[in-house]
Amino acid sequence: MAIAKAERLMNLALCLMNTRRPLSKKELRESIEAYREAWQNSSEDAFNRMFERDKDDLRELGLVIDVDESALDGELGYLARPDRNRLPEIALDAEEAAALTLAARVWQQAKMSGAASGALQKLRAAGIPFGEAAEGRTALEPRIPAREAAFEPLLTAARDRRPVTFEYRKAGAAAVEQRSVEPWALECWRGHWYLAGYDRDRGDARVFRLSRITGKVKAKGGAFLGTVPEHVDVRATVAKFAGEGATATATVRVRRGAGFPLRTKALHSTRVDEGWDELEIPYGNGLGADLAEFGPDVLVLGPEELRADVVDRLRAVAGFEGAGA
Numbered sequence: 001m002a003i004a005k006a007e008r009l010m011n012l013a014l015c016l017m018n019t020r021r022p023l024s025k026k027e028l029r030e031s032i033e034a035y036r037e038a039w040q041n042s043s044e045d046a047f048n049r050m051f052e053r054d055k056d057d058l059r060e061l062g063l064v065i066d067v068d069e070s071a072l073d074g075e076l077g078y079l080a081r082p083d084r085n086r087l088p089e090i091a092l093d094a095e096e097a098a099a100l101t102l103a104a105r106v107w108q109q110a111k112m113s114g115a116a117s118g119a120l121q122k123l124r125a126a127g128i129p130f131g132e133a134a135e136g137r138t139a140l141e142p143r144i145p146a147r148e149a150a151f152e153p154l155l156t157a158a159r160d161r162r163p164v165t166f167e168y169r170k171a172g173a174a175a176v177e178q179r180s181v182e183p184w185a186l187e188c189w190r191g192h193w194y195l196a197g198y199d200r201d202r203g204d205a206r207v208f209r210l211s212r213i214t215g216k217v218k219a220k221g222g223a224f225l226g227t228v229p230e231h232v233d234v235r236a237t238v239a240k241f242a243g244e245g246a247t248a249t250a251t252v253r254v255r256r257g258a259g260f261p262l263r264t265k266a267l268h269s270t271r272v273d274e275g276w277d278e279l280e281i282p283y284g285n286g287l288g289a290d291l292a293e294f295g296p297d298v299l300v301l302g303p304e305e306l307r308a309d310v311v312d313r314l315r316a317v318a319g320f321e322g323a324g325a
Contacts, residue, residue: 005054007034008032008034008035008050008054009054009057009058009061011031011032011033011034012028012032012054012055012058013058013063013080015028015031015032016058016063016065016078016079016080017063017079017080017082017085019079021077021079022066022067022068022076022077022078022079023077023078023079024075024076024077024078025047025048025051025076025078028051028078029047029051034050035047035050035051038050055078063080063085064080064081064084064085065078065079065080066078066079066080066081066084067160067161067162069221069222069223076221148193148210148211148213149216149217150166150195150210150213150217151186151193151210153216153217153219154183154186154195154210154217155186156219157183157217157219158183158184158185158186158195158197160219161182161223161224161228162183162219162220162221163180163181163182163183163200163219163220163221163222163224164180164181164182164183164217164218164219164220165178165179165180165181165217165218165220166178166179166181166213166214166215166216166217166218167179167213167214167215168208168212168213168214169212169214170212170289176214179199179201179208180199180200180201180220181195181197181198181199181200181206181208182197182198182200182224182225182226182228183195183196183197184196184197184198184228184229184232185197185232185234186210186234187234187235189234189235192209192210192211193209193210193211194207194208194209194210194234195207195208195210195234196232196234196237198224198225198226198228200225200226205226205237207234207237248282248283248284248303249267249280249281249282249283250280250281250282250283250287250300250302250303250306251278251279251280251300251301251302252278252279252281252291252298252299252300252301253272253276253277253278253279253298253299253301254276254277254278254279254294254297254298255275255276255296255297255298256274256275256276256277258294258297258298259279259294259297259298261290262279262281262290262291262294262298263277263279265281265282266279266280266281267280267281267282268280276299278301283303283306287306288306288309288310288313289313291306291310292310292313292314292317295314298310
């Protein structure tokens with residue numbers, strides 16, 4: 001007889017919360033009747049799919065499930081530690097409640113909006129009042145789009161401390177590279193999402209733009225090798241890489257009606273003619289990659305090494321590596 005999903009989830013939650021050591025999937029399968037039935041009547045794959053769905057559903061409900069490989073000789077183990085699944089008494093004033101309501105409206109995509117709505121419902125159940133038309137509410141509401149397919153798997157991997165692999169195309173490069181990364185944090189900066197993490201192949205911290213990740217993000221087993229910083233300031237890292245705070249400058253010509261991100265950080269702007277403006281912008285590490293993305297709408301006048309960098313990147317995209325002229 002099929003066992004109701006609610007009962008199955010409750011049994012899984014009880015097993016994970018009342019164990020003193022991580023439990024393997026095999027141990028959970030033998031302890032929970034619904035899993036044992038799925039394994040005996042269907043297949044190992046059917047049980048695995050059911051378990052993964054249930055684990056995700058419990059996390060969606062707020063249960064913090066830790067994944068531990070060290071205690072089971074390489075096999076993944078699961079447990080929900082009591083100290084990580086105990087909430088203090090919730091007490092929010094009107095301004096804090098309004099801020100959470102506004103934050104819940106930020107997300108546009110369906111999965112994130114569902115999670116945000118569920119969080120508000122849980123807070124309402126705890127006695128926190130949320131007015132639909134709070135006093136002083138602004139008519140303008142922020143939105144944070146996350147269209148990249150890599151967003152959700154990276155967000156989950158960063159939350160669960162799971163290493164990932166993906167194919168990545170650097171700015172101005174035609175070929176993709178396989179990257180093995182320990183994800184730390186995601187942040188939106190100037191309309192683009194970035195991942196900060198530890199690049200295992202390079203043995204150092206790196207920042208990756210999600211729009212340059214190709215194919216699927218694959219989660220891997222095992223613990224992190226690099227030390228996770230207490231605070232990961234992705235925005236500051238990206239800004240520094242893009243040249244913000246740089247003391248050197250570059251001179252570029254930008255086609256009229258184009259290159260608006262460059263115009264916002266220009267130190268000086270001069271109109272050349274009906275078609276072009278000349279800008280002086282901060283010059284720092286990574287500026288060549290940024291300029292190459294504007295293609296024919298930007299001409300680099302100097303310095304010469306920046307101009308050569310941009311030309312090389314554009315030639316690589318066009319497939320002219322090694323050509324004579």
